[in-house]
Amino acid sequence: MSSENVERLVAGVRDGDAAAGEQLVTAMRPLVMGMARRFEGRVPRSDLEQAGVVGLLWAARSFDPTLGTPFGGYAAPFVMGEMLGCVRQLALPVRVPRSMADDQRRTTAAIEQLTASLERSPTVVEIGRHASLDEDAVLESLRLRMAVTPVALDELDEAQLGMSDDAIRRAEQRLDLGARLGRLDVRSRTVVMLRFGLELSQSEIASRLGISQMHVSRLLRAALATLSADEPAGD
Amino acid sequence: MLVSLVLVLGARAGLSVEQIDDLAMALEILVRHQPQSAREASLEPCQGRLDVSLSNVDREWLHDRGPMLAVLVSEVDETASGVRLRVVV
Numbered sequence: 001m002s003s004e005n006v007e008r009l010v011a012g013v014r015d016g017d018a019a020a021g022e023q024l025v026t027a028m029r030p031l032v033m034g035m036a037r038r039f040e041g042r043v044p045r046s047d048l049e050q051a052g053v054v055g056l057l058w059a060a061r062s063f064d065p066t067l068g069t070p071f072g073g074y075a076a077p078f079v080m081g082e083m084l085g086c087v088r089q090l091a092l093p094v095r096v097p098r099s100m101a102d103d104q105r106r107t108t109a110a111i112e113q114l115t116a117s118l119e120r121s122p123t124v125v126e127i128g129r130h131a132s133l134d135e136d137a138v139l140e141s142l143r144l145r146m147a148v149t150p151v152a153l154d155e156l157d158e159a160q161l162g163m164s165d166d167a168i169r170r171a172e173q174r175l176d177l178g179a180r181l182g183r184l185d186v187r188s189r190t191v192v193m194l195r196f197g198l199e200l201s202q203s204e205i206a207s208r209l210g211i212s213q214m215h216v217s218r219l220l221r222a223a224l225a226t227l228s229a230d231e232p233a234g235d
Numbered sequence: 236m237l238v239s240l241v242l243v244l245g246a247r248a249g250l251s252v253e254q255i256d257d258l259a260m261a262l263e264i265l266v267r268h269q270p271q272s273a274r275e276a277s278l279e280p281c282q283g284r285l286d287v288s289l290s291n292v293d294r295e296w297l298h299d300r301g302p303m304l305a306v307l308v309s310e311v312d313e314t315a316s317g318v319r320l321r322v323v324v
Binding site for chain 1: 238239240242243244245246247249250251252253254255256257259260263264267268278303306
């Protein structure tokens with residue numbers, strides 16, 4: 001199907017035309033099936049395809065043809081994002097396909113190198129240029145970073161990190177957690193304190209603890225999920 | 236799904252990966268609260284800035300969590316129907 005026809009269907013989806021949605025799903029089926037194959041054997045194909053269709057329709061609703069990006073390229077990170085969510089729910093831990101793992105390694109290395117050389121967190125465009133990856137590949141890698149489970153960090157001694165009681169109090173006030181903060185393990189609590197107590201950026205925390213910003217991000221995300229899970233319903 | 240949108244539109248607005256990640260985290264916090272509630276989200280990217288508005292956020296809860304969200308994004312504003320998070324490059 002021509003790109004003009006695809007864009008016509010996408011416009012129909014945005015206007016709430018259910019028939020256009022069905023035709024778009026049929027037209028883009030090769031893209032969804034191709035991406036689903038990357039996770040073959042880990043999750044039933046039908047679940048992956050269903051998740052991919054959800055991502056496809058989300059992409060259609062936000063697609064802006066005037067920006068010149070082909071719809072397929074725009075939709076790919078959405079489709080992959082939904083599939084990763086599906087895999088995360090049904091088949092932990094995520095086993096990353098080799099090509100994606102390679103892109104992710106290059107993205108991660110570029111982030112580390114650019115953060116050091118620029119002395120700030122880089123943009124997606126800067127990462128793509130540095131790693132010789134297109135923007136979609138960088139976005140896919142970043143989405144993957146957010147989907148995978150946290151990795152272990154050696155136990156940290158809070159006293160060695162220069163955290164004062166004030167920092168702990170400030171974090172508790174911001175998070176309004178009270179005793180719940182005490183339910184986190186030392187490593188998670190340390191990262192939460194540094195982020196919300198001392199208001200250090202992820203990069204600053206990474207530098208201070210000698211770990212990557214990606215690792216800090218995962219620890220923070222997991223800690224906040226744990227704290228939210230403890231939150232009383234409707235609190 | 237919101238995270239995928241934030242990634243794409245944050246990149247287009249020129250936000251850094253850390254700003255995008257922090258914004259995604261703030262949205263995860265918001266969405267996790269009362270996850271069964273029906274909500275509308277709107278994202279408005281422009282060069283150097285991304286605004287994300289979320290409806291149906293409990294005011295009292297937001298008042299408590301506002302300082303925490305403010306660490307993750309540039310601005311947190313209460314709106315008539317919920318909250319608007321703004322990230323500026």
